[in-house]
Amino acid sequence: MAISRTSRYQRNQTALVRxxxxxxxxxxxxxPPQDQVLRVSDYMCRTHERIDTVSADFYGSESSWWMIGxxxxxVLDWTRPEAGLTIVVPRGLA
Structure with missing residues (x-):
């Protein structure tokens, strides 16, 4: 059985086992896991800003807020981050 070209396991090897x-x-x-370097941006929260809107600005999706979290x-409370709070926003692999 071949692994689909769209599968996340596409580059893995296969073997017969009992x-x-x-x-x-x-x-x-x-x-085996490989070391990776993640690009990040620092971002300063503004007054009355929510993490889902920051996520939409950076990723184009409000539901991706968990990556910033x-x-x-x-940061324990994302419902209303303090204005001036500097957070790290992941941007992808370097």
Whole structure:
């Protein structure tokens, strides 16, 4: 069975392995993680700004706010970030 060209596992190797009943099965082998460098931007929050609107400005989608949230673990309340708060906005791989 070939891996679809659109699959996230497309570059992984496959191998035949035996399951607990002794039957051969095709398995997808995991690739070891690679070090990656993430590009980020610093952003200063404005008065009455919400994280979903910042997300829409940077990513074109309000639902991607969680990426900014994960990059700023010290901010506990995103409902109304303080004006002047500087946050990190992930921009993609360098």
């Amino acid at each position: 399951d607990r009943y002794g039957r051969e099965r095709l398995a997808v082998l995991h690739r 994960e990059a700023n673990p010290t």
